[in-house]
Amino acid sequence: QSVLTQPPSVSAAPGQKVTISCSGSSSNIGNNYVSWYQQLPGTAPKLLIYDNNKRPSGIPDRFSGSKSGTSATLGITGLQTGDEADYYCVTWDDSVSAGVFGGGTKLAVL
Amino acid sequence: EVQLVESGGGLVQPGGSLRLSCAASGFTFSNYWMTWVRRAPGKGLEWVANIKEDGSEKYYVDSVKGRFTISRDNAKNSLYLQMNSLRAEDTAVYYCARALYNSGAYWGQGTLVTVSS
Numbered sequence: 073q074s075v076l077t078q079p080p081s082v083s084a085a086p087g088q089k090v091t092i093s094c095s096g097s098s099s100n101i102g103n104n105y106v107s108w109y110q111q112l113p114g115t116a117p118k119l120l121i122y123d124n125n126k127r128p129s130g131i132p133d134r135f136s137g138s139k140s141g142t143s144a145t146l147g148i149t150g151l152q153t154g155d156e157a158d159y160y161c162v163t164w165d166d167s168v169s170a171g172v173f174g175g176g177t178k179l180a181v182l
Numbered sequence: 183e184v185q186l187v188e189s190g191g192g193l194v195q196p197g198g199s200l201r202l203s204c205a206a207s208g209f210t211f212s213n214y215w216m217t218w219v220r221r222a223p224g225k226g227l228e229w230v231a232n233i234k235e236d237g238s239e240k241y242y243v244d245s246v247k248g249r250f251t252i253s254r255d256n257a258k259n260s261l262y263l264q265m266n267s268l269r270a271e272d273t274a275v276y277y278c279a280r281a282l283y284n285s286g287a288y289w290g291q292g293t294l295v296t297v298s299s
Contacts, residue, residue, distance in 0.1 A: 074226070107283050109227070116277060116289040117219075117227065128285045160227050162282065170243050171217065171229035171282065 075100060076161055076174035083180040088151050092177045094144040094161030100172055104164045106144040108137055111158045111176075120159075121146060151181050184208040184288050186278050191293030198268050198297070204261040204278030204290055212236070212256040217282045218263050219289075220274035228274070231263065232282070245271075268297045 077095040084090040094106065108121040119128050121137035124144065136147040144161055161174040190202040204216070217232040231242045231252040240252050251264040261278050275292040 105283060107287070111221075111227070116291050118289075119285075119287040122284045122287070126285070128287070158226070162227075162229070164283070168244065169241050171232065171241075173219075173227045173229055176226035 074175040075165060075168075075172040076163070078159075078161060078174035078177045080175070081178045081180065083182050084151050086151055086153060086181055089147065089149045090151060090179065092146045092148075092159050092161075092179070094146070094174045096142050096144075096163065096172075098142055099167035100142075100163050100165040101139065101144055102142040103166055106137065106139055106161055106163045108135075108144075108146045109160045109162065110155075111160065113157070117160065148179070153181050155179060156181050184280075186280065186288060186290035188276060188278055188290045188293035191276065191295045193296045193298065194268055195299050196269060196297055199264070199266045200268065200295060202263040202265065202276055202278075202293060202295070206259045206261065206280070209280070209288075211254075211259040214280045214286065215282070216252075216254060216261045217279045218252060218261075219277045219279055219282070220272075220295075221277070221292075222271070222274040225274075229282075230276070233261070265295070268295075270297050273297045 105123045109117040111117040124139040125137040159177045165172045185207045187205045218230040233252045249267045253262045277292045278290045280288045
């Protein structure tokens with residue numbers, strides 16, 4: 073049971089848009105920045121979003137992040153088959169003094 | 183080129199110990215917080231432990247407290263995870279990561295730890 077709650081799976085057609093939610097509490101998302109990672113099968117995770125809504129260099133603007141209160145959202149537009157992966161939110165939790173990941177969301181591009 | 187290379191994984195019996203290492207190159211290792219993250223088979227990513235740039239602060243997930251110890255040697259550009267009293271549920275790919283939460287994030291390719299009799 074993860075401290076941060078994500079939907080187990082989402083799906084959409086190529087070219088469409090999808091959002092992935094990450095719900096937490098005041099001790100984690102509510103008081104800290106959220107980052108988002110993409111993990112393709114058999115590879116190390118890749119940072120997509122940091123500080124709630126910033127993209128590292130090289131990450132296309134199809135990927136966006138937002139935060140409101142104790143929830144965060146990752147948006148992906150113009151879906152491509154290469155976007156099929158597991159997506160994770162992560163932040164710090166002040167109440168346990170540890171990092172916390174969401175349970176992960178598997179994206180299917182049908 | 184930034185590189186993080188984990189080593190030390192393998193098969194160990196329940197109750198046994200392993201020491202993971204992460205060799206860093208291509209950046210100033212002593213300038214970064216470092217983190218261990220794991221992914222068990224069929225499960226999601228789990229944050230395990232992190233350590234401040236100078237080693238003065240260390241934090242652990244509850245499930246490994248008292249069993250795992252994170253450490254670093256800035257002179258050797260290396261991060262370590264000493265794992266004792268290993269359990270079946272510790273079976274996972276273990277990744278070391280630099281600057282987990284910001285634009286400087288970088289991960290190694292991971293090392294597999296299997297705890298089984």
